[in-house]
Amino acid sequence: MGSCQTWLPFFISVILTNISSTFVTAQNYFCFNNGNYTSNSTYSNNLNAILPSIPSNMSSQGFLNSSVGQNPDRVNVIALCRGDVQPDTCRSCIQNATTELLDLCPYQRQAILWSELCTLRYSNDSIFGNMADIPAVMMHNMDNASSPQQFNADLRTLFDQLRDEAASGGSLIKVAAGNRTAPDFQTIYGLLQCSPDISHDDCNPCLATAAQRHLGYFPNSRGWRILQPSCTVRFESYPFYNLSRIQEAQPTALGPAPPPPTLPSPPILSPPPGYDNDNTTRTVIIIVVVIIVSITIVACVGIFMRKRTKHKAKENIEHDEELSTAESLQYDFGKIRAATNDFSDSSKLGQGGFGAVYKAWRNWRERTTTNMIDPVLRASSGFLQDMLRCIHIGLLCVQENVGDRPTMASVVLMLNSFSITLQLPSRPAFFESTSFDEDASLLHNRRSRELEFKDLEFKESSETKSIPSSRNDASITELYPR
Template identity: 45%
Template sequence: MASSRLLFSLCLLFVEVLALAKAQQPADQPKMLYHDCVGKGNYTTNSAYQANLNQLLNSIYTNTEINNGFYNFSYGQDADTVYSIALCRPDISPDVCRVCIRNASDLLVRLCPNFVEAIGGLDNCTVRYTNRSIFNRMEKGPYFWVYDDRVNVSDVVGFNQSRMTLLDRLRDEAAAGDSRYKKAMGQIAAPNFQTIYALVQCTPDLSASECRDCLYNASGLIPECCKARQGGRVIYPSCNFRYEIDRFYDPSTNSIPPPPDSTSNNTVPSPPASTSQGKKGMKRNVIIIISIVPIAISVILIVCVCIFLRARRKQKGEEEAKDLNEMEDVELLQLDFGTVRAATGNFSEDNKLGQGGFGVVYKGTLTSGQDIAVKRLSRASGQGELEFKNEVMLVAKLQHRNLVRLLGFCYEKEERILVYEFLPNSSLNNLIFGIFVI
């Protein structure tokens, strides 16, 4: 017994140690999707260029003022000046963008130690740095491509035509962007009930024609990289595009927000103290009013909805109760099949009054001596029990001196029978073809 407890305690301790060790393991580090250590020179360790590079990259991913995902900074002087450009996907948030830039920068410096120029990227961003000016300049190299490893498309010609039509349209949309965004995303139908989704973008410092040319040249690499692939991307230093048969971007970010107010940076003389205080108080009151009005409207709407739902629930309950009472009244009219069969002499031909498309009408006599007219409905009508009882309920509520009165009904297996009062002077047709006017 003691050895079993000891074994159980040791197993439990082993599981806890494993869990603790797993919890203390560092999270999986991101892996560079593509990179190139451009062989255009090297810098020495602990040099001014290395210090400027570290300072520059740190200033990019710690900058919280830029929210369009594009950074083009430089730092240093003369030959030690470092230039850097970082571009994030346009459908991610600024926080996600900065995290991506930081991870890409750290990886790039480790993968390309002492290279004065390098470029690389993760799924959401691209980072490049060099010792020469790269701003407002369209560059085509080095370039990269990544393709989907899934099964190739079956209709290559049709798929390629759809993809190029989409990329051509998005290229023009991106080139028409402003100095903050040059991006576009969209979709198009492809053969075999597929849909192609694509996202294209340029660094916003390019002109419209440069952006268009960059994306045009990038799309020219498709025959080499991903001609028959269901997905792929091509990355130039100044532009990139990606397409997939699954939606990979957030379409709600496709619209370009309005530019910030150009007057916000202008210096305005400070007003007198009393005016400043009055405006502050007025502004505070306006904020309070603006905050209260939506809340009040929301409360009123919620109350109205609650009142409406409560009244509707009450009305529905009353209607259900009424329907239940009416159905109970109908149940009181239900007759036993044996009673109806006995009253008509087992539906004797001698008691047959006539026949029509709805069934056969017989004359019968109840045990009380009352004469009745029995309408035996055709089995081909296809009515169910609930439908038949609803019809009986409707007929039972119709009471008029010119209407034949319903005395009861019978529903048993496939038999559906209506029992009316027998009026010797009534037209036979009214019983065979209808139950209303006599």
């Protein structure tokens, strides 16, 4: 009886661990509803033939991409283990994933499964070398950082360092891990990994998308992870990776080049006898030194006068350019009147301290946004796309719905990264119109956008999954980026 009481807690903990592991594993998968296959079909036979062979063919770095069959029944498979996992553990994880994914997504032509240590993905479409950041699984710790602003600044520094290191990996492994000291004696540990089949230019934006999702959903969390088909990102306040295994899996680097041989110093020649007493030699040396010094002084004065002349000419040119620029900034009253449609209320943005404020919202709707840019800048500047992007971001910041306006962190990210796709802005919050026809048209457009947004929201909600990582974690699944 006493023996049973001793072993009972152990058996209960084992059962609970298995149940928890099964629950978490079952949530980290996605079945694509864009094609099915039947039992004993060509696609089914190809899939059943390739999946069992994957574990034994994994590389020592934990990666494999393979395919079997011909289109349209061709099966493409990508298997990837976390960069710090030993080969035996990697093969075991992939073997379990092949069995679980067939049970979780029966008769689906495309499916993906993320586990703690590996990722398995198969599809009838070509997936090799194609970056994919959806669907995505997001998990985070419920505890927030005590100093969020400084914590996120340190996290961003560590993220940028690891992102460049991971993207610079080779065709067999793209992974980086490291840590950084955070406020209040905390340490941030991070691991970033991309699928080795994608390029350096695709790895960077994939990891950047994961960081954007973190800022959009849980910016102050002390720990979080983002799982995407082509890359994964994880940060914790405790060590969770095997750094020595990551260093071991990296390709062997060439050692530093040996230092150049040291050349012997030239011998120091002693002066000839009678040198100190030779007045003739001394006189010649003095004359040569005086001549050299004189030439040097004359050359310096000439250079100084030449630079001074050029500086004055440059100041005159800059002064002329300033006058020309000031004149170009003066707009003709007739042009302003035409741009605002005779100061029509349909172009009115609001009321300021100096009177009515007008904005060419119609230019944006009619795809003539460049009309809002000064003609001189539009004709001479090489940064037209940058200016249009700033106008686009500015319109997003004045959306009528507060939830549609990006956060300051998102604005900074959008300005620094051109790989982020910006959503289309709707009518500004302070746009007013007194024309009945325009009101009706704007109302119709607004209702159309609301219907499209509801359809998109319904589609996202049907494909989005939320998973708990542990008793201290909360998780969200997003199929389409914000």
